Amino acid sequence: MKWFILAFLSIYLLMNLYVYLRLRHRAILPVLALGFFSPFLMRYADANFSPSLSYIIGLGTLLYMGFLLYLIISFLLLDLYSLFVRAMHSIFGINPLPRPSKKLSIVIALSLALSLSAYSYYETLKPEVYHFHIKTDKVSQRIRIMHISDVHLGPVMGMDKIKLIKEVYEKYKPDLLVSTGDLVDGNMKRKDGLAQALREMSPPLGKFAVLGNHEYYRGVQQAIEFTESAGFVLLRGSWVDLGSIIVVGVDDDDCRFFNACVGPLSEYEILKDLPKDKFILVLKHKPRVDKRALGLFDLMLAGHTHGGVYYPVGKFIIPRLFDANAGWVELGKGSVLFVSKGVGTGGPPMRFFEPPDMAIIDIQ
Template sequence: MGMTTQFIIFLSVFFSLYGSMHFYVYRKITSQTTFPSVANIAIIIFLALMVVSPILSRTFTSKRIDGAGYILTLVSSFWIGFVFYLFLINVGVDIINISSKLISRAAFGGDPSLLIPKSYPTFFSILLIVIGICTYAYFEALNIGITRVAVQTSKLPEDVEELVIAQISDVHLGVLVGEKRLKKITRIIREVKPDILFSTGDLVDGNLDTMRGLAEEFRGINPRLGKYAVTGNHEFYAGIERSLRFTEDSGFMLLRNQYVNLNGIINLIGVDDPTAERFKNRAGEDISKLFSRCNPNLFTILLYRQPRKFRENAFLMPIDLQLSGHTHKGQLFPFNLITHIFFPLQGGLFEVNGKKLYASRGTGTWGPPLRFLSPPEIVVIKLESLKTKGNYSGRHKCTECHRHKEGKNDET
């Protein structure tokens, strides 16, 4: 099946579901409230426009109509979250009413009244709840937190007491996640002062023309052991060549099925998102060959975009730590219950067969600029040496050592 066919199928399914959701919401509005015919027509037109607004906003941004494109994208994206919760809560009310009627009918006979009546108070109560959820979710998305994790190992060199690793993931720089959000991200990274910075995919999203000047913000961050990134699916959707150029202009070394020895301290392997296969844009070498180049005495980190295969990787690959992203941990509750079906290991630190995985909830947002019960994060991992455990006068005994003075990495 070609990419065009897949895209058409995706759009057909999406707009069928999205349109049905709007029709259901319209029916609930009109069944619980009474509007004049003019207002009713206005509601129909508004809902119809909101159904197609994702396409309209994408068209505006692709034509570089910046002001109108931004406003339309903001409204369209926010509305996706708003109408989803409006739909979800109304479905919940219907389930409660149907269940109570069935139970009452079976127990007492007759035709019982609705537990939650269809009325103005019900409609406006639901509306207020949805507004409250979306308001909270908007500010939760802006509140980027630091998640601190400690990982102990005996595989660090004698002259290294600890390394501090920062991981960002799923930033989705684009129309909605722009300069202001990026400055907040880079400020947090500077405060953390990591030795290494990793981006585990979806650094960019959408029209790259909206990101002029953002690469410079990243270039100001220079960890002692460098910055490394792998591709996510959105790098391919946005145009892989331009995405790669932006990532490299930002100062990241992009690993596309490649191995790097970090100054004799860390084995690092980064692999492409599986989307590369669909776009027939696979690069680098087979992952088994990459592991054959690793020094078995060093701590090995795998940047593997999706956490789906970690249980398999933990038994088949000589890794110590895998860093992943992709799932956003659902981003909006209860989507985390759905993503859990496909990615059982999401949003946290996991251990299988002595190997560790950190699956990030993500740093930005995709689609709605909202996060509900899945706050964004920058992950800070302190890699602690068991050889010198309990004696941390500084990050490295070798802050001025030969490896760091050289400032060079050996890439294969």
């Protein structure tokens, strides 16, 4: 974990340094310095300041980080454009395309970064709701499941995300509500209102959750206390029999870095001893399926990936790290996986063609 933090800070420092070298103006130094140290301020504010003040600091920090990334991408795109123009001139002896001056390049890069940041923030505000149907003879009457993941409640993600969840809950009236990790991503000691808002949703078959990696990063015990106070039953290497459906849950494997694992981390170790005549629902944060478990469960719900957050990442990188980037995947042997893009964001509140989502699954 320490190495991860060190790597993040090193990369973040280089990003700020790169922008300074591109702009080369002393007036920008205080902004870049504040931007670099703002994550530390955000963590301190989350633990010590009022929720409203920590929200302002947190939102400013995360928006800056997202804007910084887009600004660097914009500069790199302009560099590629200039390289193409020079290549055209070198190869064909012509220069049909204009080459912007340094000042104009800066204006273009800033404008592009601002536009992308504004759009990406807007995309986080409107989650998609997927509705799936599973036909099975293992249940005698319809069971409606509502799946949420990666809400990331903390200094920035708050009541606005819970309101979106409640709107879907009240519209579809599920029998069962499940959360597949990263519900918590901050100091929850002064966030009783959020727990109460979640507690107001009380489906007939209950609410169940598993822990994600961010719950461990921000203090697993306070995350557990908040999740349970919100009305969720945590499944940690355990299962519950709801009649015709059994719900299984395992801890996120990042628990190993904190010596905080409970129960087996592989779903197979639980599933191999469960009855085969009931519908088996598995809750897991990361979409990594133990191949030995195929055929032993009907549906696995997961999250974590956020669809890559940015479309190119989700399209080309995430599928190489996990069993799926996002969406509905037929795994074989009668087992199905659905991976949510999440309700919230774990970093900058920005998405690029990877909108947030929730899912309704009807089993009948």
